[in-house]
Each structure stands twice: as C-alpha cells, then as structure tokens.
Amino acid sequence: MIELSKAEFEVLDALWLNHPATASQIIERLSDDKQWHEKTIKTLLGRLVKKGALSFKKDGRQYIYTPCMERAEYTLKESQNFIERFFSGRIAPLVSGFAKSEQLSQQDINELKKVIDDWEKQQK
Template identity: 40%
Template structure:
C-alpha cells in the first residue's frame, strides 16, 4: 500500500471513528472542518481506493466505504517512518529530542519510567 497523505488521513480517521460511510456522509463529516467541498472529498476517496486503503461496497444503490487499513497499522507505519527519517530508526534519540525541546511533566516522566521498566529483561 502507498503512503497515506495528511489529507487522506482525515478521511481514514472518519472511517475509523464511525465505521463504513457513504461519500455524502464523508463530505458531511470531514468537509466542513477542513473547508473541503464534495469534489475534494471524492478525489481523496478515489486516491484511497487506488492505494487499496479503502474498500467500496454497493448497498441500496450507494457506495459504502470502509477502511482496509487499521488505525494501529497506519500509526505504526507513520511512526516508524518518522523514526527512520529523523532518528536513524532509534527511539532513544526521539525521546531525548522531546525531553530537550519540550518540558516533560512529572507525570510524563513517570509514565516513561514505567514503560522502560516493562521492557527491561528480568534477571531471573
């Protein structure tokens, strides 16, 4: 599957949140917030169909669109792409970057410590 663009991800988010939708429902759901008209939404739907990110099913004379990609798979791919492009695929430099350029709350630091502890090997 080809990479999903930022605009296309808005269509995907609506489908992940609400399940299968018609083009008209997608226009109503995504269009106003993005300032997109019907033509733009339909163009994005067609791009996603070509990328095999969506499936279209005819029901009652209307096309119903559903995602073929899970949100989890999308987030994993995007996250790995970011890590690869900016941090050589390494997580630690990413966390260090955010820690240096954005004040971490005490809660965030504690959550990071707990995550690290979960992944540390047992000494048994």
C-alpha cells in the same frame, strides 16, 4: 507500504472514527474541522480506494467504505518510517529531543513510565 498524502490520511482518519460509513457520513464528520468541499473529499476517497487503503460495497447508488487496515497498524508503519528517516531507527533520541526542548509534561512522563513498566512486565 501504502503511501498516503496528508489530506488522504485525514479522510481515512474520519473513517476510522467509525466504520463502515458512506461518503456523506465522512463528509459530515470532516465538516467540523475542515473547510473541504464535498467534491474534494470524494476525490480523496477515490484516491484512497485506488491506493488500496479503502474498500467499498455498493448500496444502491452509494458506496459504503471500510478501511483496509487498522489505524494502529498504519501509524506504526509511519512511525517506524519516520524514526528511521530522522533518527536512524532509534526512538530514544526523538523523546530526548522533546525533553531537551521542554516539550514533555509530567503527564507525558507518567505515560512513558507506564509504557516502560508494561514492557518490562511483558518481558519477564
């Protein structure tokens, strides 16, 4: 699995929002939430390319970046990894931990029920 740092992920996330995109578009998007210097984001883009998370095409002197994988694919792998490390690969204990500490809302419960429902339909 490609290992991304927190900051790298956030840059990639800005690209996932809408891609392909140039560095300046990504910088623009991130400027709302982050106080990152433009140079910082360029560095992170370079590291993402080096790690194989992004590819790019040249357009004049700019690069046009595209993610090398989909967000869902990446977050699934991260999730599996996380759940493996902290909960021996089982997902219910994570949810249970949330429930016990009052972290679940009625909406979360409804969404979870729907996920279960869909899964069961899928099965039959």
